[in-house]
Amino acid sequence: MSEFSSLDYKMMSRAINLAKGGIYTTPPNPNVGCVITRDDAIVGEGFHYRAGEPHAEVNALNMAGDKAVGSTVYVTLEPCSHYGRTPPCASALIQARVAKVICAMEDPNPKVEGINMLRDAGIEVQVGLLKSDAEALNPAFIKRMQTGLPFVQLKMAASIDGQTALSNGESKWITSAQARSDVQKYRAQSDAILSTSKTVIEDNASLNVRWSELPETVKSQLAENEVRQPKRVILDRQNLLTSELKLFSTKGPRIIVSQQGDLSPHLAPSGQIDLVPTFADLASNFGINHLWVEAGATLATSLIKQGIVDELVLYLSPKLMGSDGRGLLGALGLQSMQETIELNFRDITQIGPDIRIIAKVENKES
Numbered sequence: 001m002s003e004f005s006s007l008d009y010k011m012m013s014r015a016i017n018l019a020k021g022g023i024y025t026t027p028p029n030p031n032v033g034c035v036i037t038r039d040d041a042i043v044g045e046g047f048h049y050r051a052g053e054p055h056a057e058v059n060a061l062n063m064a065g066d067k068a069v070g071s072t073v074y075v076t077l078e079p080c081s082h083y084g085r086t087p088p089c090a091s092a093l094i095q096a097r098v099a100k101v102i103c104a105m106e107d108p109n110p111k112v113e114g115i116n117m118l119r120d121a122g123i124e125v126q127v128g129l130l131k132s133d134a135e136a137l138n139p140a141f142i143k144r145m146q147t148g149l150p151f152v153q154l155k156m157a158a159s160i161d162g163q164t165a166l167s168n169g170e171s172k173w174i175t176s177a178q179a180r181s182d183v184q185k186y187r188a189q190s191d192a193i194l195s196t197s198k199t200v201i202e203d204n205a206s207l208n209v210r211w212s213e214l215p216e217t218v219k220s221q222l223a224e225n226e227v228r229q230p231k232r233v234i235l236d237r238q239n240l241l242t243s244e245l246k247l248f249s250t251k252g253p254r255i256i257v258s259q260q261g262d263l264s265p266h267l268a269p270s271g272q273i274d275l276v277p278t279f280a281d282l283a284s285n286f287g288i289n290h291l292w293v294e295a296g297a298t299l300a301t302s303l304i305k306q307g308i309v310d311e312l313v314l315y316l317s318p319k320l321m322g323s324d325g326r327g328l329l330g331a332l333g334l335q336s337m338q339e340t341i342e343l344n345f346r347d348i349t350q351i352g353p354d355i356r357i358i359a360k361v362e363n364k365e366s
Contacts, residue, residue: 004126008074008129011035011042011102012074012102012104014045015033015045015056015074015076015104016104016130016137017033018033018045019032019033019047019076020047021033021221022047024188024221024222024226024228025226026050027051027191027228027230028051028141028191028287028288030048031047031076031137032047032048032076033045034060034074035074036063036064036072036073036098037074038067043067043071044062044068046058046059046062046063050228055079055080055089057073057089057092057093058089060073061093061096064096068096068098070098071096071099072098072099072100072101073102074102075101075102075104076105077104077134077138078103078106078107078114079093080112081113081114082111088117093118094117100125100126101123102125102126102129103125103126103129104129104130105128105135108145110145139310140191140289144289148280148284149276149279149280149283149308150191150279150290151289151291151310151311152279152291152293152303152308152310153190153292153293153309153312154303154304154309154313155293155313156300156312156328157317158174158314159174159316159317159319159321160316160317160319160320161321161322161323162327162328163325164296164326164327165326166321167324167326174317174319175317176317176351176352176353179315182356184209184210184213184214184215185218186292187207187209187230187292188209188218188228188230189290190291191230191287191288191290191291192230192282192290193208193230193293194232194233194235194291194292194293194295195207195232195293195294195295195299196234196298196299197235197236198240200245201241201245205246206250207252208229208232208252209228209252211227229253230292231252231254231255231288232247233255233257233288233291234254235273236257237258237272237273239258241256255282255286257278263278263285265278266278266281272302275303275306275308276308293309297327297328297330298330300329301330301331301332304329304332305332309361310360311358311361312343312359312361313356314328314357314358314359315355315357316354316356316357317353317354318354342362343360343361343362344360345357346359346360
């Protein structure tokens with residue numbers, strides 16, 4: 001028999017849905033939702049909207065007021081117990097004299113001891129209700145806390161026969177306006193967008209979020225002045241970037257990875273950038289949980305070979321370009337079918353005339 005009631009499931013489901021209200025605004029903080037009930041009725045609810053602003057529990061407590069006394073609190077992530085830009089939520093719950101707290105999951109941040117803090121104060125705590133749903137809210141935050149590396153999504157676009165450009169290099173536009181709008185949505189959710197100086201120079205790319213190009217479904221929940229510009233991380237080992245590029249005149253913070261830039265790269269014996277320790281520095285020095293990568297075949301191949309891609313987001317256009325075009329990836333050096341990189345398709349959706357495939361990269365090298 002489950003230790004949780006049907007009401008518990010219903011209230012935690014509501015808290016999880018509330019948490020999704022911050023997917024475009026909370027980074028680098030996790031998405032968290034909270035519902036407070038007394039006598040089986042909701043008296044307060046809220047979600048974390050933006051880093052530096054009140055957390056979900058505080059917003060719910062503010063709504064509940066005096067009705068929080070003796071209440072049951074449903075929260076998607078263990079309440080924080082340390083002072084950051086805001087006071088600890090565990091203390092706020094104790095001061096509000098709630099009776100019970102149900103957490104969907106423990107916080108992977110080792111600094112957080114909110115569950116112990118609540119129990120020490122005599123508050124009943126249960127953990128694990130809809131845990132997998134709560135984990136799905138924050139895969140990037142969880143990965144950085146557990147491994148010290150960001151969650152890496154690699155975006156690629158190709159014709160149906162796997163070509164990214166014609167033999168002469170022409171590539172605009174392989175995919176539709178709808179697919180490019182969909183990319184803006186992913187950019188808006190990420191902590192940082194990463195590319196190479198070669199790609200930035202060839203496309204004169206700004207790599208920012210353009211509200212006018214966001215899907216209407218996003219515009220309906222995000223005003224233009226609420227758009228949060230992700231950091232733009234450019235791998236520039238050869239110091240090729242120049243100030244007249246759009247990158248330097250458009251909104252959004254920049255992190256130039258070069259010997260003279262904002263972050264010095266780790267170099268492999270070959271002289272190429274060693275991506276794993278460099279990405280670890282991006283996570284630890286700049287708090288980057290979610291890294292959205294837009295680059296060409298060379299970087300994509302390196303990422304795949306080094307086993308640091310968590311998800312591939314691939315847009316396939318209903319076009320044929322032929323084998324004389326430029327392919328998605330370079331040589332992987334595989335000698336047998338057992339060595340192939342296996343993918344687990346998470347989602348296949350038609351976006352305008354194109355198909356978007358979201359796939360987990362399964363057989364990573366350590």
